[in-house]
Amino acid sequence: MAKYYGVQSLGITAIALLLLAGCGDSEANEAQADIDLDGVPERFAQGEGAKVKVIRKIGGDDHTAQYLAGVQQEGEALGFDVDVFTANGDTASYHDAISQAIDANYDGLILSHGDDAATIEAVQRAVDQGIEVVTFDSNPELESIEGVTLTSQDDEELASLALDQLVEDVNGEANILYLWVDGFPPMVRRDTVYQEVLAENSEINELERFGVAAEDTSTQTQNAVAALLNKYPEGEIDAIFATWDAFAIGAARALEEAGRDEISIYGIDVSNADLQIMQQENSTWDYTAAVDPKLIGEINLRLLAKKLAGEETPQFYDLEASLISRDQLIEANAEVNMVSLADVIPGWGESDAFEEDWMTVLKDHNK
Numbered sequence: 311m312a313k314y315y316g317v318q319s320l321g322i323t324a325i326a327l328l329l330l331a332g333c334g335d336s337e338a339n340e341a342q343a344d345i346d347l348d349g350v351p352e353r354f355a356q357g358e359g360a361k362v363k364v365i366r367k368i369g370g371d372d373h374t375a376q377y378l379a380g381v382q383q384e385g386e387a388l389g390f391d392v393d394v395f396t397a398n399g400d401t402a403s404y405h406d407a408i409s410q411a412i413d414a415n416y417d418g419l420i421l422s423h424g425d426d427a428a429t430i431e432a433v434q435r436a437v438d439q440g441i442e443v444v445t446f447d448s449n450p451e452l453e454s455i456e457g458v459t460l461t462s463q464d465d466e467e468l469a470s471l472a473l474d475q476l477v478e479d480v481n482g483e484a485n486i487l488y489l490w491v492d493g494f495p496p497m498v499r500r501d502t503v504y505q506e507v508l509a510e511n512s513e514i515n516e517l518e519r520f521g522v523a524a525e526d527t528s529t530q531t532q533n534a535v536a537a538l539l540n541k542y543p544e545g546e547i548d549a550i551f552a553t554w555d556a557f558a559i560g561a562a563r564a565l566e567e568a569g570r571d572e573i574s575i576y577g578i579d580v581s582n583a584d585l586q587i588m589q590q591e592n593s594t595w596d597y598t599a600a601v602d603p604k605l606i607g608e609i610n611l612r613l614l615a616k617k618l619a620g621e622e623t624p625q626f627y628d629l630e631a632s633l634i635s636r637d638q639l640i641e642a643n644a645e646v647n648m649v650s651l652a653d654v655i656p657g658w659g660e661s662d663a664f665e666e667d668w669m670t671v672l673k674d675h676n677k
Contacts, residue, residue, distance in 0.1 A: 366422035369396030372581030380607025469503035489557035491521030531560025555579035
């Protein structure tokens with residue numbers, strides 16, 4: 311019996327030592343974690359993370375895909391759970407998604423292209439429930455809600471870059487088609503610049519305009535432009551100003567099919583599909599003014615992260631635009647896509663806006 315109890319005592323002692331060692335390791339690991347996450351806001355340092363929902367009213371295009379990818383990648387790098395939804399232009403579906411997200415108690419919402427009064431009401435309800443909100447290209451009246459940050463591309467700059475180049479190329483005298491749709495804040499801002507340019511250049515003459523926002527915007531635009539090309543034979547149209555790349559894609563297809571390579575397209579926005587068209591032989595899409603949509607998503611997420619950390623954020627933020635020319639793409643001597651575009655356009659896709667030191671620490675830790 312003595313021998314039996316002796317073995318049992320040894321076993322108990324060994325287990326106790328192992329437990330103590332385990333506790334020591336655990337404490338050491340916690341201490342190391344504290345060192346690794348030095349300066350990181352407490353909620354994130356403790357592994358709480360955040361549950362984020364991104365809801366975009368428009369969709370079905372590469373710009374949307376790039377934008378959502380930027381939000382997701384930046385959020386996941388910070389250890390957040392990021393869910394995304396696109397309503398593809400369906401207003402009811404868009405608002406249903408916002409309502410469901412509020413009821414599901416997400417920590418933060420990123421809302422894109424919420425252009426109506428109902429968006430203001432929905433955001434107010436979210437804020438009242440303690441949900442942080444960042445918006446992109448949405449109703450400007452959202453500024454009335456305290457704590458919400460409104461982001462946008464610098465739409466005035468986008469329009470100015472494209473239109474100034476158009477005016478320069480035609481020496482201030484041209485007949486043009488205008489592809490634009492009302493009802494969206496960024497479109498309204500771009501149109502304001504367009505009207506100013508027309509007022510300042512009396513020899514720039516708008517022949518016709520067309521615009522629709524739908525899942526098949528490019529197809530509808532292609533058909534509309536094809537009809538206008540039949541109405542205006544060669545020599546009667548000098549250029550097309552497309553305020554959205556979905557318009558420019560449709561216009562480019564119509565021009566290619568009609569063999570009307572005398573007409574130049576000046577567009578806004580960029581995607582892999584856009585770059586591919588611009589680089590095609592005999593493409594007439596000569597310029598597009600753009601902000602990297604992936605970067606827009608990243609910055610939207612950083613702003614939301616700062617809000618969740620209790621840090622100060624601005625009420626408004628505009629992202630700087632660049633002008634991309636077909637000549638620049640062709641001179642690259644290799645196919646240019648959204649990734650390699652940075653090799654062609656200095657500073658493309660790069661910004662440390664709102665990227666705090668603690669975010670870098672947290673990203674490194676999550677690796």
